[in-house]
Amino acid sequence: TVIKGNPAAIISSKNIAVTQAPPLFLSDDQVLGLLDWETLVPAIESVIAGVDRGQVIQPARLVMRIPDKDAVVLSMPGYVKGTNTSQDGSPDDSLAVKIVTSFTRNKDIGLPSILATVLLYNPDNGKLKVVMEGTEITKWRTAAASVVATKHIFPRSKESGLIVAIMGSGAQASIHAKAFDANFNVKQINIWNHRYPGAQDLVNKLSSEGLKSVKAFEHGQDAVKEADIIVTATYSSVPVVKYEWIVKRDVILMLLEQE
Template structure:
């Protein structure tokens, strides 16, 4: 059994390749059971264990089985540790033989950003040239690089509650030859951006529907609990909404809270990323349309990314 850390995963993946891999996976017939949540009792703090399995369809020529195990310890910031940590176990889908253990955090960064870019390939304006990244955490540079892989972005702005965090992402991107700028006027930038991608721990809306211009695409990645929210109900009402899975309807804070408050209904959702990839629904339905993609994470994405890493390194 092999161990793949962040460097090995980075060496194995590219966004153009992984985006295409995810598109193929969503068109496939993999088995994706519901992920399970386990509350972990810890004195004075909240913690959660998530288990996310998936496996290849029974008639697959090359079968794989995988499970991501993720811990979420909300007080880890006080320990100078990431709040979310995990590992991915990839196995032979025919024999159950363990093949590899992969860094779950790095794999998640890649697959989450690639899924957003896949949705953007269907939903955003093909001529989109400006992007506003809301949030400056670990996902920010990945989301920017992923969206650049599908749209001709020439103006990239980064906003964060702490301006120095946005500046740090700008510097990180510069080392990769990507020009970006840190900004402090969130509303002003949101009103002009072609693509807005949010990856934050916000508990109150940061993006308001009245700010969104014609043809804007809103990518909501944070707000994975009912205590979190990145966009208001007006954004949902003004947009054509697609979700990564039906779990986004009752787990992801943005949509679930809007429904719970009575400001939005599940019937208004156009469909899922699977529907897009299968052609059961169209991407942008009309010129000038505002689109919105909400993701909470799908174990199919982890499996596809892990297989891509394994097969790439096997060929190396």
């Protein structure tokens, strides 16, 4: 019943009957059902602190390029030594490999550019426990890391009335808007995209999902002018923000990488 009924219990279970069972498969929708900012942000915060404490093994990711397809495949193994003790008394370690594919032409066929799969193993014996689609968790994790960075290194993060500028209108632009709206006291979210209709579409989508004061900008300079927090989330190979556009002198700038 545990296997059928409660994915979260399987993910954390050390119970031998559960871990000897065939791996569980979780779709993106099922993973999405397990995600919320209240759980994810402290989890990411704790793993980042774990890196500092030497509790994380995270080798450089393997990058495989497929130039003919403008594609990249990233392989990312990771091990986190747990700080808590699980119900059966053993430390709550995690062992996983994430594989990300980045196919930038996917937008032409209505698929996300970044797709991911997460393989979760029993950390004591290497037995595969869970295969999960990792596209949603990758999106959320990336935005959660931006939230944690902002919380810890941006002195004004607790202020009210923050203005967030987001450059780009794809998957990361969208999830960053939601993450900052949910985790900070945000007055306005400015969206710029190199194709203006993209910015307008994202504003419409976010507004229909209940975000207030989201505005599309045709010119990047206008979007960042008053911003306290700036996120770049594009595939541009040239900078989309110029230093001289930034008016406030204490802003935080998050650059999502271009592989």
